[in-house]
Amino acid sequence: MRKKHLALSIMALTSSLSLSAWGEGDLVAQMEVIKIIGSKVDARNLAGSGAVIDEKTLAVEKPTDINQLLKTVPGIYIREEDGFGLRPNIGIRGATSERSSKITLLEDGIMMAPAPYADPAAYYFPTTMRMASVEVLKGAPLLRHGPQTTGGVVNLVSTPIPEDHNGRVVATIGEYNSRDLHAYYGAKNIGDSGFSAMLETVQRNTDGFKDIDRSKRSSGFDIADYVLKLGWEGEGQHLLFKAQYSEEVSDETYLGLTEADFKRDPSRRYGMSAIDQMDNSHKGYSLIYSRDLTDAITATATAYYNDFARNWFKLGGGGALISAANGGDASAQAKLDGTLDVAGLGYKHNNRAYTSKGLDLNFTIDLDSHSVDLGVRAHEDEVDRFQPVEIYDQVNGSLVFQRVNLPGSGDNRVEQSEALTFWITDSWQVSEALTVNLALRHEDVDSSGVRYANVARSATASRSSNNVDEWLPGASFSYDLGNGWQVLAGVHKGFSPLGGGAQSFEEPETSINYEAGLRYQRDDLYGEVIGFYSDFDDKSENCSNARPCSNGATSGSFTTGEAVIEGVELQLGTVLELNPIYHLHLDGGYTYTQGEIAKDNPVNGFAKGDLLADVPEHLWSLRAGLESNYGWDNYLIAKYTDELCSAVGCNRSGGSLGHSEDFMVLDLISRYALTEAALVFLKVENLLDEEAVVSRLPDGARPNKPRTATVGIEYTF
Numbered sequence: 001m002r003k004k005h006l007a008l009s010i011m012a013l014t015s016s017l018s019l020s021a022w023g024e025g026d027l028v029a030q031m032e033v034i035k036i037i038g039s040k041v042d043a044r045n046l047a048g049s050g051a052v053i054d055e056k057t058l059a060v061e062k063p064t065d066i067n068q069l070l071k072t073v074p075g076i077y078i079r080e081e082d083g084f085g086l087r088p089n090i091g092i093r094g095a096t097s098e099r100s101s102k103i104t105l106l107e108d109g110i111m112m113a114p115a116p117y118a119d120p121a122a123y124y125f126p127t128t129m130r131m132a133s134v135e136v137l138k139g140a141p142l143l144r145h146g147p148q149t150t151g152g153v154v155n156l157v158s159t160p161i162p163e164d165h166n167g168r169v170v171a172t173i174g175e176y177n178s179r180d181l182h183a184y185y186g187a188k189n190i191g192d193s194g195f196s197a198m199l200e201t202v203q204r205n206t207d208g209f210k211d212i213d214r215s216k217r218s219s220g221f222d223i224a225d226y227v228l229k230l231g232w233e234g235e236g237q238h239l240l241f242k243a244q245y246s247e248e249v250s251d252e253t254y255l256g257l258t259e260a261d262f263k264r265d266p267s268r269r270y271g272m273s274a275i276d277q278m279d280n281s282h283k284g285y286s287l288i289y290s291r292d293l294t295d296a297i298t299a300t301a302t303a304y305y306n307d308f309a310r311n312w313f314k315l316g317g318g319g320a321l322i323s324a325a326n327g328g329d330a331s332a333q334a335k336l337d338g339t340l341d342v343a344g345l346g347y348k349h350n351n352r353a354y355t356s357k358g359l360d361l362n363f364t365i366d367l368d369s370h371s372v373d374l375g376v377r378a379h380e381d382e383v384d385r386f387q388p389v390e391i392y393d394q395v396n397g398s399l400v401f402q403r404v405n406l407p408g409s410g411d412n413r414v415e416q417s418e419a420l421t422f423w424i425t426d427s428w429q430v431s432e433a434l435t436v437n438l439a440l441r442h443e444d445v446d447s448s449g450v451r452y453a454n455v456a457r458s459a460t461a462s463r464s465s466n467n468v469d470e471w472l473p474g475a476s477f478s479y480d481l482g483n484g485w486q487v488l489a490g491v492h493k494g495f496s497p498l499g500g501g502a503q504s505f506e507e508p509e510t511s512i513n514y515e516a517g518l519r520y521q522r523d524d525l526y527g528e529v530i531g532f533y534s535d536f537d538d539k540s541e542n543c544s545n546a547r548p549c550s551n552g553a554t555s556g557s558f559t560t561g562e563a564v565i566e567g568v569e570l571q572l573g574t575v576l577e578l579n580p581i582y583h584l585h586l587d588g589g590y591t592y593t594q595g596e597i598a599k600d601n602p603v604n605g606f607a608k609g610d611l612l613a614d615v616p617e618h619l620w621s622l623r624a625g626l627e628s629n630y631g632w633d634n635y636l637i638a639k640y641t642d643e644l645c646s647a648v649g650c651n652r653s654g655g656s657l658g659h660s661e662d663f664m665v666l667d668l669i670s671r672y673a674l675t676e677a678a679l680v681f682l683k684v685e686n687l688l689d690e691e692a693v694v695s696r697l698p699d700g701a702r703p704n705k706p707r708t709a710t711v712g713i714e715y716t717f
Contacts, residue, residue: 048139094534095151114354117417118500140474150494174710196231221250256700319699338397415500561601567593631673663692
């Protein structure tokens, strides 16, 4: 109740702001409201570390898979799953990649995980095609955002309303019967009224690259995404309303392949997964009001509401068959092949409804050498599970329906969280050379869960509740040494909330995170080296069917004990003028990471030196772009990912089946401008057709996307 009362107070304060006298200061620009870093130049001058994948890069590469885009950012760990990036597993530094639940995900500065506190697993992820830029913020400055504050923040910046009456259409066709369309049209200050508007859509569909045994069903997806933006600017104030709706039907499964079958055909899918399908829809609304109260103070109020419904109907328990077949069990292999009948296969309706809503108020105060952000957010979210299981028999290689099993208490439950958050940050320009960033965040989270004893929900099987109250301080600085050199360092406390089903005695994951580095920037040459170190008292894993914990659990959380994640990130970029016609853009990145248990934990069976799950030792990427003055540009992007442990301690047990394989992928983009308004392009992903086991989770070996060519046209009007 206390948090609800505060939310009403924030609303009242927001209303009073709209009735007060207008200030004379300049309005904060729209793009500054929704960005958390700004430009590449801003990222390279942070009193912390970060990266910006800018509008030009996205316009050139036409990314459809957020995984491939983020692989070029140092410090980010990706565990691929379906080959298309529909449900990414993104980790940053000390935050491992279990369904992206350990990092803060934002779209236009607003939390986008279905239930960021109660159940942060990112089963919804925005369509990458409609993004204008992507920001990654690490180090102490990330405390301005949350709730996950250990590794980093990813902010997706959506297409802005065009300055003039114009729009763009990008259409592609490709292998596997793939067709993608991105189109938008809009304008600012329509008829000198101060009003702005934009309509946008993305339409995607493909048959997929996997072939299902004995089935004509697709292994692809259909996605439709729509966005409406309405804006208004007056003297010293700005209002932006955004509405988004999307639908997805994807014929995806958790069932992978045995080791032997993967080597024969990585694109195979077993027939018992033929009826697996994800069906989801997402609705998101936000209203941002910004006002200059004085020359020095700007207030911004943000209200948001997200609704996500999903039903992933899929086979359960397939991993046991995969494990048995890998161990030489001929009958398990025959069941997977469809040559041996199986009784009692369970296909669960993983049916969940999520809501997330909140209101925050932030004051930006510019006082000579200080830029202060002071704010508060009241937030509520909920996840409702009602998950019956359909039972099928496999008979002569076909699936025959038998019955429906109604859900027990574990599949008939509601979990929710209420969070009240305060923050204050100060970017202090101490001198022309020294910038200090001070941050303090407070998270007060009440979570609760109820499991029902019957389908009618008239009887309760169990209840749980938890309260977390954490102060999260941080400090960092950057200092210009002269001649293009700069040093930086910082320390902050990291925090990861427990989720809506936590028990009263459970404690959240916390950590102390350090970074220090050196930068060089002169003309077109930029270089950066940053070391990082994260020290966890109790490293935890979020358990799910998508990412079972190291103890095999698929719900709740699992504490692995004291742990350390440390490493080094490198960046290097330059532009070479080859001659008056050609110039070469080069951007490279490298990450070395060591993540391991720091102290023997006999209770959970871990020992000091056990490697953590989903943390690769080596990562590197290289972008090379040959651009010309006559409109024909060519780009190569190389990305390397080292092997990943599937569970803690794969260096001591599990053998070759305990981790994924290392692999390198090379992409090619070639673009030719027909006119100033139109261009054509060719994109070939995985040019060398590299095949690798990119993950062994959830249930067996999973492949990366094979070589895939697409052609497209872009027209601006």
